[in-house]
Amino acid sequence: MPGRRAGKPLPVRRRPPAPLRRGAxxxxxxxxxxxxxxxxxxxxxxxxxxxxxxxxxxxxxxxxxxxxxxxxxxxxxxxxxxxxxxxxxxxxxxxxxxxxxxxxxxxxxxxxxxxxxxxxxxxxxxxxxxxxxxxxxxxxxxxxxxxxxxxxxxxxxxxxxxxxxxxxxxxxxxxxxxxxxxxxxxxxxxxxxxxxxxxxxxxxxxxxxxxxxxxxxxxxxxxxxxGPAPRATAAPTTFTHPGVLVSRAQLDYARSKVQVGQQPWKTAYDNMMASSYASLSRTAKPRAVVECGPSSNPNRGCTDERQDAIAAYTQALAWYFTRDARYAKKSIEIMDAWSATITDHTNSNAPLQTGWAGSTWPRAAEIIKYTYDGGWPGAGRFATMLRTVYLPEVINGAATKNGNWELVMTEAAIGISVFIEDRTSYDKAVSTYLARVPAYIYLTSDGALPKPPAGSSIDTSAEIIKYWQGQSTFTNGLSQETCRDFGHTGWGIASIADIAETSRIQGQDLYPRIQDRLRYALGFHTSYENGTAVPSWLCGGSVNKGLDQVTEVGFNALQNRLGISMSNTQKYTEEHRPSGTDNYFNAWTTLTHANNPS
Structure with missing residues (x-):
C-alpha cells in the first residue's frame, strides 16, 4: 500500500482548517x-x-x-x-x-x-x-x-x-x-x-x-x-444446556403430553419411534470427505451425513422420552463414528451440506451431553469436529447465494457455538442472521426495493430484482425465493424461526427483532398453500407450492407465546400435523414445539 516513508515528517498547518459544510x-x-x-x-x-x-x-x-x-x-x-x-x-x-x-x-x-x-x-x-x-x-x-x-x-x-x-x-x-x-x-x-x-x-x-x-x-x-458503539449482539455470559432449538423445559412439557396420550404429541411421538431414524439396529456411514456437488451431484456421503445427523437427534429424543439408555448409546455411537472419521466437505454444495448437517448435530449432542448420565467419553472429540470441520465452513455465510443457504449455515454456526460455548462465533453468527433476515423477507417499510444481502455487490434495482427471481412487485412477507419455489423458501423460514428459538433459550430472544418479517412470511405463503388464488403480479401468476412442514416452531412462538393472531398459518399447521422430517434438517417439530408454552 502506498504510504509515507519512515521518518518523513507530516506538514504542519499553521491554522486549523475551517469545518466543512455541505457543498463546501x-x-x-x-x-x-x-x-x-x-x-x-x-x-x-x-x-x-x-x-x-x-x-x-x-x-x-x-x-x-x-x-x-x-x-x-x-x-x-x-x-x-x-x-x-x-x-x-x-x-x-x-x-x-x-x-x-x-x-x-x-x-x-x-x-x-x-x-x-x-x-x-x-x-x-x-x-x-x-x-x-x-x-x-x-x-x-x-x-x-x-x-x-x-x-x-x-x-x-x-x-x-x-x-x-x-x-x-x-x-x-x-x-x-x-x-x-x-x-x-x-x-x-x-x-x-x-x-x-x-x-x-x-x-x-x-x-x-x-x-x-x-x-x-x-x-x-x-x-x-x-465513542463506543453499543453491541449489536451479546452472547450469554453462561450458555443454557440443552439449548439448541429445544430446551429441557420444552422436552419435559412434550414428554408429559406423550405420557398421557394427548394429541398431537402422541401421534407425533409414535411416528418418530416408527421411523428408521429411531431404529436401534441403525449403522452409521461416516466418510472422511463428504463431497456434494450441485443438487448433491456427485453425492458422496451427502445423504448419509444428513440422515445420520437426524438419526442421532432422533435417538437423543427417544432417550429423553423413554429414558431407555439404548437410545442414548445409539446416538453416541453415531456421533462418535463421524467425529472419528470426517475431515472435510468439498465441491460446490459443501457450505450448504455443512449447514444442513451442522444444524442437526448440536441438537443431538446437547441432549445427550446434558441429560444422559451414562457418560460420553467422546464428547470432546465431537466438539473438536464441530469446531474444526463444520464451523469454518459456515461461519462466514454465503452472501451471494439464495438466502436459504446463509440462513441454514447460520443456524449451524449458532448451534455449534452454543455446544462448544464459543461466544465470539455466536455473536458473529447472530450479526449475520440479523443482516440476512431483512434481505430475505420483505416489508413495505423497507422502501421500493428489498434490502440487498450484506456482504454482496447486489445493489442496483436490476440486480436486486434478478436476485429476487425476477419479481418486481413487493409486498409484506414476500421472500427472496418465493418465485423460485415454496420448498426452498420454507427452508429459509424454518431456519429463521429455529435461530430465534435458540436465541430465546439462551436468554437473548431475537424474536422481537424479526417477528414482523416472520409472521408476514408465514401468513403470506400459507395463504397460497391454503388455496388463495395467485394474483398476476406475483411470480407471473403462478407459484410452485410445497412449503412442507416448516411452520411449527415459528407459529408456536408467534401465536401461542406472543399472542399474534395467525389464522392462515394456524390452518396450514394444524392440517399438516404431525410433522415428521424432510430428511435434510427439519425433524419432529410437532413433538417438540406444538403449543409448547415453555
Missing part, C-alpha cells in the same frame, strides 16, 4: 478549488429507503449515491477532478480512514495519475462487519485446521487481515502500546468495480480486489469521534 469547496492555495458534496442525513435516509441510484453533478464533480449491500449502509462515491484526463489514466487503490487525509496524499487531486478519488462512507458497524468476516492473508498452522480449509475461507472472505509491513518493524522497536498495526484488505468492493467500469479503466489482477485499510487506526479514529 476544498481549496489549496496553489491549485484550483475542488468541490466535495457531503450527503445530508435526510438524503441518506431517502437513499437507503429507495435503494435506487442517483447522480448529482456539480461542475467538474460527480457524486454517485447507492444503497450499499456490502456494508448495509449508504455508500457514497465522489469523483473529484482538478484536471480532466484521458480514459487511460492510471487508477490507484488507496483507502484511508479520512477523506481529507486521502486528498492530502493525492495532492488535492493534482498528482499525476491521482486526479480521481472516491469518498466511501462506512459506518462503524460496517467496518466491524468487515473485520468480523476477515480471514488471515497467510496460512497459519493451528489457526486453521487444514491448508485447504484456509484456502476456501480466503477465497470467500470479503476481508483479508495481514500485518502492515510498512509499520510493524518500526513498531516492534519503538511502540509502547500493547498492539501492532495491521492492514485489512477488502477483497470484494462493488463501488470500485462499478466506478472503474464506468470510467473504462482496467485493473491488473494484483490490484483488482485489494483495497488497503489501516484497520486499527480506523477503529481508533471511530472510537475517538463517536
Amino acid at each position: 469547496a476544498l481549496r489549496h492555495p496553489r491549485h484550483r478549488p475542488l468541490e466535495l458534496l457531503l450527503l445530508a442525513p435526510d438524503h441518506a435516509r431517502e437513499g437507503r429507503a429507495s435503494g435506487r441510484r442517483r447522480e448529482t453533478r456539480r461542475e467538474n464533480t460527480q457524486v454517485h449515491h447507492e444503497s450499499d449491500g456490502t456494508y448495509g449502509v449508504l455508500r457514497v462515491t465522489a469523483e473529484l477532478r482538478a484536471n480532466r484526463r484521458k480514459d487511460h489514466e492510471r487508477c490507484l487503490t488507496w483507502v484511508k480512514p479520512s477523506f481529507l487525509w486521502m486528498m492530502y496524499r493525492c495532492g488535492w487531486g493534482t498528482k499525476a495519475g491521482q486526479e480521481t478519488a472516491l469518498a466511501v462512507e462506512i459506518t462503524r458497524d460496517g467496518f466491524e462487519w468487515a473485520l468480523r468476516h476477515a480471514c488471515l492473508s497467510s496460512y497459519v498452522r493451528g489457526v486453521h485446521p487444514h491448508l485447504a480449509t484456509w484456502q476456501r475461507q480466503l477465497k470467500r472472505a470479503p476481508t483479508r487481515i495481514q500485518w502492515d509491513p510498512e509499520r510493524v518493524d518500526r513498531c516492534l522497536l519503538t511502540c509502547t502500546q500493547a498492539f501492532l498495526m495491521v492492514q485489512a484488505n477488502l477483497s470484494s468492493f462493488g463501488t470500485v468495480f462499478s466506478f472503474v467500469n464506468r470510467r473504462g479503466h482496467r485493473m491488473t489482477r494484483t490490484r483488482t480486489a485489494l483495497l488497503s485499510v489501516l484497520a486499527l487506526l480506523a477503529g481508533l479514529l471511530s472510537l475517538q469521534l463517536t
Whole structure:
C-alpha cells in the first residue's frame, strides 16, 4: 500500500482548517478549488429507503449515491477532478480512514495519475462487519485446521487481515502500546468495480480486489469521534444446556403430553419411534470427505451425513422420552463414528451440506451431553469436529447465494457455538442472521426495493430484482425465493424461526427483532398453500407450492407465546400435523414445539 516513508515528517498547518459544510469547496492555495458534496442525513435516509441510484453533478464533480449491500449502509462515491484526463489514466487503490487525509496524499487531486478519488462512507458497524468476516492473508498452522480449509475461507472472505509491513518493524522497536498495526484488505468492493467500469479503466489482477485499510487506526479514529458503539449482539455470559432449538423445559412439557396420550404429541411421538431414524439396529456411514456437488451431484456421503445427523437427534429424543439408555448409546455411537472419521466437505454444495448437517448435530449432542448420565467419553472429540470441520465452513455465510443457504449455515454456526460455548462465533453468527433476515423477507417499510444481502455487490434495482427471481412487485412477507419455489423458501423460514428459538433459550430472544418479517412470511405463503388464488403480479401468476412442514416452531412462538393472531398459518399447521422430517434438517417439530408454552 502506498504510504509515507519512515521518518518523513507530516506538514504542519499553521491554522486549523475551517469545518466543512455541505457543498463546501476544498481549496489549496496553489491549485484550483475542488468541490466535495457531503450527503445530508435526510438524503441518506431517502437513499437507503429507495435503494435506487442517483447522480448529482456539480461542475467538474460527480457524486454517485447507492444503497450499499456490502456494508448495509449508504455508500457514497465522489469523483473529484482538478484536471480532466484521458480514459487511460492510471487508477490507484488507496483507502484511508479520512477523506481529507486521502486528498492530502493525492495532492488535492493534482498528482499525476491521482486526479480521481472516491469518498466511501462506512459506518462503524460496517467496518466491524468487515473485520468480523476477515480471514488471515497467510496460512497459519493451528489457526486453521487444514491448508485447504484456509484456502476456501480466503477465497470467500470479503476481508483479508495481514500485518502492515510498512509499520510493524518500526513498531516492534519503538511502540509502547500493547498492539501492532495491521492492514485489512477488502477483497470484494462493488463501488470500485462499478466506478472503474464506468470510467473504462482496467485493473491488473494484483490490484483488482485489494483495497488497503489501516484497520486499527480506523477503529481508533471511530472510537475517538463517536465513542463506543453499543453491541449489536451479546452472547450469554453462561450458555443454557440443552439449548439448541429445544430446551429441557420444552422436552419435559412434550414428554408429559406423550405420557398421557394427548394429541398431537402422541401421534407425533409414535411416528418418530416408527421411523428408521429411531431404529436401534441403525449403522452409521461416516466418510472422511463428504463431497456434494450441485443438487448433491456427485453425492458422496451427502445423504448419509444428513440422515445420520437426524438419526442421532432422533435417538437423543427417544432417550429423553423413554429414558431407555439404548437410545442414548445409539446416538453416541453415531456421533462418535463421524467425529472419528470426517475431515472435510468439498465441491460446490459443501457450505450448504455443512449447514444442513451442522444444524442437526448440536441438537443431538446437547441432549445427550446434558441429560444422559451414562457418560460420553467422546464428547470432546465431537466438539473438536464441530469446531474444526463444520464451523469454518459456515461461519462466514454465503452472501451471494439464495438466502436459504446463509440462513441454514447460520443456524449451524449458532448451534455449534452454543455446544462448544464459543461466544465470539455466536455473536458473529447472530450479526449475520440479523443482516440476512431483512434481505430475505420483505416489508413495505423497507422502501421500493428489498434490502440487498450484506456482504454482496447486489445493489442496483436490476440486480436486486434478478436476485429476487425476477419479481418486481413487493409486498409484506414476500421472500427472496418465493418465485423460485415454496420448498426452498420454507427452508429459509424454518431456519429463521429455529435461530430465534435458540436465541430465546439462551436468554437473548431475537424474536422481537424479526417477528414482523416472520409472521408476514408465514401468513403470506400459507395463504397460497391454503388455496388463495395467485394474483398476476406475483411470480407471473403462478407459484410452485410445497412449503412442507416448516411452520411449527415459528407459529408456536408467534401465536401461542406472543399472542399474534395467525389464522392462515394456524390452518396450514394444524392440517399438516404431525410433522415428521424432510430428511435434510427439519425433524419432529410437532413433538417438540406444538403449543409448547415453555
